[in-house]
Amino acid sequence: MNVERIEKLENILFLDENKTIIDHQVKRLTAPGENFGSLMLSVDITVQNAYGTEEIHTVAKMVPPNGFIQEVFNTQTTFKNEIGFYNNIVPVLHEFQREQGMDELVDFFPKYYGGRINLNGDPSVVDSDAVLLLENLKIAGYENFERTLGFDLETSKLIVTDLAHLHAVPLGLKLKKPDVFETEVKKYLAPFRPQGHSTFYQRFFSVIDKIDELKHLKKRIHKAFDNVSLDSAVREPFATFVHQDCWVNNIMIKVEKGRSVKNKLVDFQVCDYGSPAKDLIFFLFANVQNHVLETHYDDLVRYYHETFTSILQKLKYETTRFAFDALLEEINYEAGHSQFLHLMFMTFPMFAPKGTVRELTELTLDDFISESTDITDLHKEKLIFIIQQFDKHNWI
Secondary structure, eight states, X not given: OOOOOOTTGGXXXXXXXXXXXXXXXXXXOSOTTSOSSSEEEEEEEEEEETTEXXXXXXXXXXXXXXXXXXXXXXXXXXXXXXXXXXXXXHHHHHHHHHHTTOSSOOOOSOOEEEEESOSSOOSSOOOTTOEEEEEOTTTTTEEOOOTTTOBOHHHHHHHHHHHHHHHHHHHHHHHHOHHHHHHHTGGGOOOOOOSOHHHHHHHHHHXXXXXXXXXXXXXXXXXXXXXXXXXXXXXXXXXXXXXXXXXXXXXXXXXXXXXXXXXXXXXXXXXXXXXXXXXXXHHHHHHBOHHHXXXXXXXXXXXXXXXXXXXXXXXXXXXXXXXXHHHHHHHHHHIIIIIHHHHHHHHHHHTOOTTOSOOGGGOOHHHHSOSOOOXXXXXXXXXXXXXXXXXXXXXX
C-alpha cells in the first residue's frame, strides 16, 4: 500500500503556538510479517519555528488496509483503546505516582504526539483516516532484536522490571482509587478474542505428529487445549492492566557499548484487565533464550515479584496479599488456562521465514494458519522447549 501524505496532520500533532508544519515525508516502516495488526509508517515532519526549521521524527500507526485483519484485531475497538492508553491512561498513572511521592515514573513507551479515529469527528467510527502518531524510537536509538533469537539474561531482567512497573502502578491505582481506575483506565481495556482456533488445532497437531520428542505428550497437549478458558472470570486481587502481546516485535531496546540499557514497549492495542501472570509467562517463554530460561526461570520470576511488590510499597500499599506464593498460584493457573494456547499460536508468526509473509492488503486466515506442516528448525526447537517446560511445571 502506498501512502504518501497524511491528511490534516496539523490537527493531530501537538505543537507550541510558535511552530507550524511546513512539510512531511512518509515511508513504509515495517516489512510484511513484522507487524500484522496495523499499517506502520515513518513520518518525518518539518516544522517552522521562530529560529528556523526543525525535524520531528514520528511513526504513524494506521488502520490495516484489509477488512479481514480489521475484524481479527477488532480495530473499531482496539484503535480507540490504544489512543486512550496514550492520551488518558499514561497521564493518569503519572499523576497517581506523583501524588504518592514516586520520582521514577513509568516511561517505557514512545512519546505520544496525537491521534484521531477519523476526519469527521464522529466518536464511534474508526476509518482509514485514523492515525496514532508516536515518537520514532529507531531515530532515538532503539531497535528490535531478531525475532527468532530471543533475549539474553541482562535484557530479560530489564524488560521484566518494566513489566512489573506496568502491572503494579495501575494495580496500586485500582486499590487506592478504584473509581479513577474504573473511569480512566479500565474504560480503555477490552478482551481480545482471536479467531480460527479449530483450524489452528488441526495444523498444530499435524506439526506435533512430525516431532518425535513430543509424540508422548500429545494426549497432555490435547487436554491442555481443552482446558483453555478465554472467557474465565478475572481473578482478584492481582487483576490489573495487562499488555497481552509482549513478544519481541513489540519490544524495542536501546543498546550502548554492547549492553541493553533501556526498554520501550509498543503496540498497546489489545490491552486488557487480567492477571499480570499472563504477560510474565508469555514474555518469558516466547522471548527469552531457551538456555537462559532453563537456568534462570526461577530467578526471573523472583526478580519480577521483588520489583512488583517494591513498587506497590512505594505507592504506600501493604503487600501481604501479594506474597510470592500467591504469584505462583497466578502463574500456575494462567499457564494452563490462557498462555499455553497463546504461546503455541504465536510461535508460528515468530518463526515465519522472512519473505514468506504477504502484504497486509493480501493477508487471509490461511496466512496465519496454513495447512503446511513444514516448520523451521528454530521453530521446532522452540515448540519442544516450551512444551517440555510446561510439562515439567505440571502446567499441561
